[in-house]
Amino acid sequence: PGLNTSQLPPTVYGPRIGLTENSLTLMERSRGSLYFSCFDMLFTEDAAWLVKLSEASPALALPMTRMESREEPEQCPVIDSQEQGLSPELERQVEERSLEQVQSMVVGEVLKDIETACKLLNITPGMLVCTTPAATISHFQELPASEELWSEADSSCSGQPIHLWQFLRELLLKPHNYGRCIRWLNKEKGIFKIEDSAHVARLWGLRKNRPAMNYDKLSRSIRQYYKKGIIRKPDVSQRLVYQFVHPV
DNA sequence: AAGCAGGACCTCT
């Protein structure tokens, strides 16, 4: 039996990612397309999903970007940068960064929505894969290594809120997206460096819906892991460098 | 100034 999306209340998809009533109406009409777009978001290594989303339904993509610039203008400085006449390179960096933030926020929201859907349907992530439409399954099969897919699905659909160490691992698994803010120094030993502490903290705050999150608080949470034997400082302690006690 | 270490207390699930 396929996943009957009509069983899901509109709130599963709608309000948290800032969709308008018009968008929801369109979504109802083209649910299949949205469905694919959401999954594409989870699996692509770049921001192509935004294009796909807008292709599927142009009205869907726009409200989200508007919402982002309305609620957190300092995090979406693309428009400002044009007014201030920044260099093309700086503009590109700013644009990439805002796209990254929007992507992260939307992915976070979608993961939470999937989590909610899993709870509502009382299913596990594995069942979700098995019950998606055939085309989605074939899309799944096209993926390369599925380690990343399962790490995301596990952390978002297990019914438990994501742990900070899981979140850090997820960022580290996507160097293409997050390599500028966090990266492996020695993956075998589990040693990683937070290159942009403010950015990582912001991403964590978005993921946990904690707008006041900063690196001071995030690092306090990391230090709680010392006792638990999850994360430690490397033998040669360096600023912003930590080590997973049990590397994958 | 920014990061680090850890205590204390709080909220949320």
Added chain:
DNA sequence: AGAGGTCCTGCTT
């Protein structure tokens, strides 16, 4: 009870 979030003091880089 567990997992942080928040605030804090004091120390280090």
